[in-house]
Amino acid sequence: MAKEEEEVPAILVLASPFGIDLKAQNPPKYRFLEAFSSNLPLLQFLQQQQTLPPSVRAIICNALKPVTADVIRSLPSLDLVVTASAGTDHIDLTECRRRRIQVVNIGGLFAADVADMAVALLIDVLFKISAGDRFARNWGLSKPLGFPFGSKLGGKRVGIIGLGRIGGEVAKRLEAFDCIIKYHSRNKNPSVSYTFYSNVVDLASNSDVLVLCCPLTEQTRHIINKEVMLALGKDGIIINVGRGALIDEKELVQCLVKGEIRGAGLDVFEDEPNVPKELFPLDNVVLSPHAAALTLDGFKDSCDYVTKSLDTFFSIKPQVSKTKLTCD
Numbered sequence: 001m002a003k004e005e006e007e008v009p010a011i012l013v014l015a016s017p018f019g020i021d022l023k024a025q026n027p028p029k030y031r032f033l034e035a036f037s038s039n040l041p042l043l044q045f046l047q048q049q050q051t052l053p054p055s056v057r058a059i060i061c062n063a064l065k066p067v068t069a070d071v072i073r074s075l076p077s078l079d080l081v082v083t084a085s086a087g088t089d090h091i092d093l094t095e096c097r098r099r100r101i102q103v104v105n106i107g108g109l110f111a112a113d114v115a116d117m118a119v120a121l122l123i124d125v126l127f128k129i130s131a132g133d134r135f136a137r138n139w140g141l142s143k144p145l146g147f148p149f150g151s152k153l154g155g156k157r158v159g160i161i162g163l164g165r166i167g168g169e170v171a172k173r174l175e176a177f178d179c180i181i182k183y184h185s186r187n188k189n190p191s192v193s194y195t196f197y198s199n200v201v202d203l204a205s206n207s208d209v210l211v212l213c214c215p216l217t218e219q220t221r222h223i224i225n226k227e228v229m230l231a232l233g234k235d236g237i238i239i240n241v242g243r244g245a246l247i248d249e250k251e252l253v254q255c256l257v258k259g260e261i262r263g264a265g266l267d268v269f270e271d272e273p274n275v276p277k278e279l280f281p282l283d284n285v286v287l288s289p290h291a292a293a294l295t296l297d298g299f300k301d302s303c304d305y306v307t308k309s310l311d312t313f314f315s316i317k318p319q320v321s322k323t324k325l326t327c328d
């Protein structure tokens with residue numbers, strides 16, 4: 001390999017089309033190994049590449065592209081992982097820490113969009129918009145009063161789990177709809193007047209709706225279990241814009257099928273891209289393919305963010321960058 005080529009950092013791109021602006025540069029600043037264009041499992045893809053993997057310095061990924069310990073181990077020169085997501089649960093952070101690999105996420109860039117999606121899902125479940133759309137397409141063929149009533153949003157008691165940037169945006173929006181906001185998070189937030197519950201079951205017992213906005217960690221995995229769902233009760237609704245594994249999904253399916261809770265709006269699932277098939281016939285459930293942060297207008301922002309993260313990292317000496325760049 002020519003010396004100049006060696007000095008151009010190699011970047012493994014797991015999700016399309018990050019790095020577009022960078023690719024157009026002349027002379028090129030980076031060499032891109034585009035795994036997203038292959039159907040092979042990532043490790044197999046890497047094994048098939050002859051030269052580049054040993055020199056890969058950075059990975060660009062998003063929440064749907066896991067960066068496992070095996071992937072990290074197959075890249076001996078890896079210094080940086082940039083994820084176009086707020087969550088970092090898809091990255092083996094233990095292995096990154098061990099190797100002193102910098103992890104950079106997108107912070108609150110999409111907090112407002114994710115909050116908008118949470119509110120949209122809630123309104124859809126309450127007013128049965130998606131179900132009504134399906135019904136209206138055959139309306140003329142149905143019997144009178146064949147479509148069940150929806151429910152108001154104003155006055156609902158909404159329990160937000162995780163009052164960080166996304167949760168805060170959800171609270172702001174739903175306050176404007178005259179909802180009563182309560183929350184659970186690791187710590188009470190002294191700067192808000194919403195009622196704080198240190199216990200999720202208590203929050204569920206005192207809410208009509210639970211909105212999940214917290215990151216997935218070992219502490220929050222299955223934070224919504226059967227006990228919480230039963231405490232929420234038959235009129236309760238769950239909205240999840242966090243991560244699928246925040247809910248015990250098997251129990252959620254059972255509760256929805258048996259009518260032990262009233263409905264759910266889900267943008268995320270435990271085993272994406274697999275969505276439990278039992279949910280498909282249910283009109284009290286609105287499904288979305290982890291799309292809260294996927295807007296055409298937002299995409300340019302995430303490309304810019306990824307570009308800036310690479311440029312910042314590679315323009316700083318690696319030793320310095322490892323201490324100065326922060327994972328938000």
Ligand SMILES: O=CC(=O)O
Nearest residue numbers: 063085086087293
């Ligand atoms: O899932 C999306 C994100 O983590 O930003």
